[in-house]
Amino acid sequence: DSGVTQTPKHLITATGQRVTLRCSPRSGDLSVYWYQQSLDQGLQFLIQYYNGEERAKGNILERFSAQQFPDLHSELNLSSLELGDSALYFCASESGLAAYNEQFFGPGTRLTVL
Amino acid sequence: AQSVTQLGSHVSVSEGALVLLRCNYSSSVPPYLFWYVQYPNQGLQLLLKYTTGATLVKGINGFEAEFKKSETSFHLTKPSAHMSDAAEYFCAVSETSGTYKYIFGTGTRLKVLA
Numbered sequence: 765d766s767g768v769t770q771t772p773k774h775l776i777t778a779t780g781q782r783v784t785l786r787c788s789p790r791s792g793d794l795s796v797y798w799y800q801q802s803l804d805q806g807l808q809f810l811i812q813y814y815n816g817e818e819r820a821k822g823n824i825l826e827r828f829s830a831q832q833f834p835d836l837h838s839e840l841n842l843s844s845l846e847l848g849d850s851a852l853y854f855c856a857s858e859s860g861l862a863a864y865n866e867q868f869f870g871p872g873t874r875l876t877v878l
Numbered sequence: 879a880q881s882v883t884q885l886g887s888h889v890s891v892s893e894g895a896l897v898l899l900r901c902n903y904s905s906s907v908p909p910y911l912f913w914y915v916q917y918p919n920q921g922l923q924l925l926l927k928y929t930t931g932a933t934l935v936k937g938i939n940g941f942e943a944e945f946k947k948s949e950t951s952f953h954l955t956k957p958s959a960h961m962s963d964a965a966e967y968f969c970a971v972s973e974t975s976g977t978y979k980y981i982f983g984t985g986t987r988l989k990v991l992a
Contacts, residue, residue: 766921766923768921797980806982806984806985807922807968807982807984807985809980809982854921854922856922861979863910863972864910864927864929864972866912866924866927867922867924867980868924869914869921869922869923870921871920871921872920
């Protein structure tokens with residue numbers, strides 16, 4: 765158990781819909797990352813938050829947004845869903861910003877768009 | 879800019895045989911290097927990491943990796959494969975420059991044959 769929790773575990777929805785994925789980092793970790801993992805694109809970095817502020821952006825679509833709340837939990841919002849958004853979405857947390865820190869991954873949310 | 883290349887998206891070994899998963903990186907500054915493992919339907923977890931000091935790094939489950947600066951490599955090895963080692967393995971590089979510091983490789987799926 766990494767200490768990172770993600771809800772829900774599975775999500776099935778239809779095209780055009782909007783969903784929210786939730787992540788609670790390990791206790792004390794200030795940094796949260798979001799990743800998308802699909803068979804054809806592998807592990808893609810989406811976005812990073814540090815202590816409530818956006819820190820870095822990766823291959824995140826404009827239809828996707830995220831935020832980190834004062835209690836440090838984070839939410840990833842996916843809107844106008846398309847079939848191609850079906851994937852595993854992982855959240856990871858890290859204690860700070862040092863490059864030698866490891867990331868702790870949650871179990872993921874499997875999103876299926878029908 | 880940093881990058882990571884994992885040679886071989888799929889590797890098969892017999893149970894009891896040597897496991898060798900290859901990772902080459904490029905980085906403009908001394909890197910920090912990581913190997914993560916992902917078991918089916920789970921998030922990634924850290925196997926081992928190189929920060930500074932000893933270039934041979936030992937990790938969990940009998941894995942080790944050697945940082946070779948001259949070859950820009952960080953290959954993962956295990957002397958004797960076990961069926962439970964079947965998983966996907968990701969190499970990652972991190973450096974202090976830039977805002978987003980992690981780059982993950984595309985992953986190598988290890989299959990262990992009985």
